[in-house]
Amino acid sequence: MPVPALSEADLDRRKNVGINLETVTHVQSTDFPGHYPGEDHSWSLEKFRNNLRVEFHHNDQYDASFSLIGVDAAIANAFRRILISEVPSLAIEYVFIHNNTSIIQDEVLAHRLGLVPLTGDKAGLNWLKWFKKPTEEDPEGSEPSDYNTVVMKLQVACSRNPAAARGETDPTKLFHNAHVYAHQLTFHPAGRQRDYFSSPEGAIRSFHPNILLAKLRPGQEIDLEMHCIKGIGADHAKFSPVATASYRLFPDIKIMRPILGDDAVKFQTCFPKGVIALEDVTEEEASRVGSGYEGHVGEKKAVVVNPYKDTVSRECLRHDEFKDKVKLGRVRDHFIFHVESTGQYDSDELFIESVKVLKVKCQRMKRSLASMMR
Amino acid sequence: MPSGSNTAEDQHMADAAMEHPPAPEPYIDLADQRIRVLPGSTETAASFEFEGEDHTLGNALRYIIMKNPDVEFCGYSIPHPSEAKMNIRIQTYENTTAFDALEKGLDDLMDLCDVVVDKFAAAKSAIKPPH
Numbered sequence: 001m002p003v004p005a006l007s008e009a010d011l012d013r014r015k016n017v018g019i020n021l022e023t024v025t026h027v028q029s030t031d032f033p034g035h036y037p038g039e040d041h042s043w044s045l046e047k048f049r050n051n052l053r054v055e056f057h058h059n060d061q062y063d064a065s066f067s068l069i070g071v072d073a074a075i076a077n078a079f080r081r082i083l084i085s086e087v088p089s090l091a092i093e094y095v096f097i098h099n100n101t102s103i104i105q106d107e108v109l110a111h112r113l114g115l116v117p118l119t120g121d122k123a124g125l126n127w128l129k130w131f132k133k134p135t136e137e138d139p140e141g142s143e144p145s146d147y148n149t150v151v152m153k154l155q156v157a158c159s160r161n162p163a164a165a166r167g168e169t170d171p172t173k174l175f176h177n178a179h180v181y182a183h184q185l186t187f188h189p190a191g192r193q194r195d196y197f198s199s200p201e202g203a204i205r206s207f208h209p210n211i212l213l214a215k216l217r218p219g220q221e222i223d224l225e226m227h228c229i230k231g232i233g234a235d236h237a238k239f240s241p242v243a244t245a246s247y248r249l250f251p252d253i254k255i256m257r258p259i260l261g262d263d264a265v266k267f268q269t270c271f272p273k274g275v276i277a278l279e280d281v282t283e284e285e286a287s288r289v290g291s292g293y294e295g296h297v298g299e300k301k302a303v304v305v306n307p308y309k310d311t312v313s314r315e316c317l318r319h320d321e322f323k324d325k326v327k328l329g330r331v332r333d334h335f336i337f338h339v340e341s342t343g344q345y346d347s348d349e350l351f352i353e354s355v356k357v358l359k360v361k362c363q364r365m366k367r368s369l370a371s372m373m374r
Numbered sequence: 375m376p377s378g379s380n381t382a383e384d385q386h387m388a389d390a391a392m393e394h395p396p397a398p399e400p401y402i403d404l405a406d407q408r409i410r411v412l413p414g415s416t417e418t419a420a421s422f423e424f425e426g427e428d429h430t431l432g433n434a435l436r437y438i439i440m441k442n443p444d445v446e447f448c449g450y451s452i453p454h455p456s457e458a459k460m461n462i463r464i465q466t467y468e469n470t471t472a473f474d475a476l477e478k479g480l481d482d483l484m485d486l487c488d489v490v491v492d493k494f495a496a497a498k499s500a501i502k503p504p505h
Binding site for chain 1: 476496
């Protein structure tokens, strides 16, 4: 069936989510079969492949930003949710306290330790298997072993510093080990862990060396052993491999009628720096009848140069002089992702991992479906 | 883990070489059978109950099943927030079944994942040389 030609307004409605002063419009996706008579919106891998685009904005090791263009919110959101709660990472789970005479209570200290972001050799981390916790059905759980448990220890005692100057009031100079930091966690490899985590860069350690864990005074000490296991963010936030994983839709600013002179300057200040630029009205524009530029040669006009930087604050909609001159929106299928890793994996690896997790979920459900049909 | 046995310096640990490490598996110990057909279902109109799934798979699957032209209706819900269950309702036209539509949905979603990985890897290697 021939696809009827779409008007610009129709196309805009499909492509963009409208943003008004107090309301939003055209929020729902409509690209489903049967929604528009005579149009084919059925799933086509070929079409999807041709439409999908990935553009990196920056890709630092632990902080990546990229655009995923041509996917539905349902899919983009699945990736985001998986990044936060289903991509596994290593964290301290069991703390065996042999001695703790510091003022920080055992359970509070154990909780603090759990939140310490760990890092280490990536091949080794991938080699690690799940440690199954004992449950009601399976009271045994799994045996701690080199392939599912990483052992770390923290042994610090505070003592007076005889070399401290008289009248010194700074506890860190007055005492040894007055502050306990995350770099004092020691890693104790077992079995095959030595093959992976032996190098100084490969050792399991805190990603940030200077996380303050506890404070001590002379005579106090902390002696404990920690077991780190692989887990997922759905179980506890400490297992989440990302500090933030979020997306926003690409902003769309349309200037419907010319904004000129002082208004243009005011319009520019309604947006973050770099979104709106001021340009001179050209002779050619002024000579076009009905363009709104007639007789304004050489005046400044507002033009959109970089909508990426916009925050869609809707400030411009609050002023009467821009009424009906500007239309704000967001591109429905353009997701600007921002993935910040906690240090165990690279940000870009994490995204790929999240896509793989979604695939594995499907595989498992397919297997389950097949066995149900039998 | 019994706390009394942790006073010794070393923990007893089984050797990896002796005991074969288990294959990758889901984090939560899930039953093998995680899909159930809810009562009152027919060939072309069925509700499936997914155990241990949430909006992540629910909405993605709903989207991809709705993209199937043989599907009349597809929707999902999480009936109760404290139960880790997700229900998905599929109604199809006469030429297929709800089961086939669900299976096709899972297949399409897996294909989609492959394309996303490919494109992402290509974009990544375009901005920085591969390690």
